[in-house]
Amino acid sequence: MLSSLSELVWQDWIWFPPGLGWADLQDHDGKVFPKAGDLWATIPIALSFLVIRQIFESVVALPLAKLLGVKDNQRVRLIANPTLESSFLNLSKHPSKSCLESLSKQTGWSVRQIQRWFRSRRNLDRPNKLRKFREASWRFTFYLVAFFAGLAVLIDKPWFHDTKMMWQDFPKMPLITSQYWYYMLELGFYMSLVFSVATDVKRKDFKEHIVHHVATILLISFSWLMNYIRAGTLIMLLHDASDYLMESAKMFNYAGRRKAAELLFALFAVVFIITRLVFLPFWIMHTTWVYPLTLYPAFFGLYFFNGLLVVLLFLHMFWAVLILRMAIKLLPGNDNAEDVRSDKDETESEDEDEDKTETSKNGHVQNEITIERWADRPLRRERCQE
Structure with a gap:
């Protein structure tokens, strides 16, 4: 049954233009072509990257x-309190007012002491600068x-200068x-990112990064097949052209080198927008979607490949908005520059701002800064057990 289903799914007419098929990807006359079995090599490569990363x-x-x-x-060292720890782990990291009052009765602590304890406990779960630096490096x-290895591989290739050449003799182009190695290492690296996602620093765009990694792995794997x-x-x-600029x-x-960070971020923003919102849709996707239809009748494989590219394009648009927000914060006179995706440590003043917000008349917020500061906080859906 599985064999029949596989034959049905991988029929030539689904994935290739008329007259072409899997038989054209068989090795012959000393020419080697990509094969599905090659992708298994990326698993040990991904695991090797995890080991190399720890050493690095x-x-x-x-x-x-x-x-x-x-x-x-x-960070302030916490006073051990099993009751508060249990509430933090099982109920809510951001307890409501009623929950705070209940915990105050149970522990004998004041509401202010409990608020400070929860703030310090949340900060302990946030990654420190050293961990972030190691990951970024x-x-x-x-x-x-x-990037520079890929540039060296592609600089002398005809399709680097004329993208229409990527369809010359398709799909009978022998593997170089x-x-x-460019494919295997890139795919292995992205797979290692998926393997390490549970331990890496989590940011506000965590879910978008997961979608990006999965779409990238599917895109690389499918383009190989x-x-x-x-x-x-x-x-x-x-x-790769912009990613190393962002990490630097x-x-x-x-490291506290703000001027250098701002300069590199500005350069990253320019390169990101040019490569991913200009070159990708108008240079690459035009050649992978529009141009092939002048050579072949439409076929499902073409739309599947470009569908994955569209997913990446929408993610790039999402990140472009974050980048522009960050760029605005870097304008002269603005001292509030930080990664808008970061989960920074909370301070006592932030708790005071929250108290003012919660006690404002008729539930209206009197301080606009408070709205901006707390807009991204998790919704308090949990209820404290009396």
Whole structure:
């Protein structure tokens, strides 16, 4: 039954133009073509990246952090309280007023003491600067190496200068050794990001990053199977062109080098918008979607491939909004620059602002700063058990 289903799903007419099919991807006359079995090699590569990352962060990133003066914020040490810890883990990290009053009766602490305890407990769960720096330095190193390695692989290829050449002799383009390793390493790296997602720093766009990683893995894998490798290499190069700039900006930001961080972020913003919102749709997607229809009748594989590109494009548009918001904060005279996706430590003044908000007349907020500061806080849906 599974064999019949596989034959039905992978029929030539679904994935290839008329007259072409899987038989055209069989090795012959010394020419090698991509195969589905090649993708299994990415699993040990991904696991190797996880090991290399641990070594890199300890041997390279940690000394570099000390050299740049990366310092962690000093956090208040918590007084052990099993009742509050149980409420924090099982009920709510942001207890309501009624819950605070109930906990006050149970522990004998004042509401203000409990608020401070919960604030400090939330801060303990947030990643410190050193951890963020180590993660950013690892990604910076990979993206930097991947971009210039990809550029070296593609600079002399005809489809780099004329994208229409990516369809020449499709799908009978033999595999080049440099393309094989470029694909395997990129795919292995993104798979390692999925493997480490549970331990990596989580930001406000966590879900969007998961969608991005999955769509990227599907796109790279599918382009390998269908021998859309020429298009795939160009897409990977465009993505790597801006990522290392963003990671370097983070590194300098965590090190307290604000001017350098702002300059790198501005450069990142320009490169990101040009590569992902201009080159990708108008240079790459035009050649992968519009141009092929002048050569072949429409077929499902073409739309599936471009559908994955559309998912990435929408994610790029989402991130472009965040980037523009950040760019506005970097304008002269604005001292409130920070990563809008970050989950920063809370301060006691923020709790005071919240109290003012909750006690305002008729439920109206009197302080606009309070709205902006607390807009992204989790909804308090939990109820404290009396």
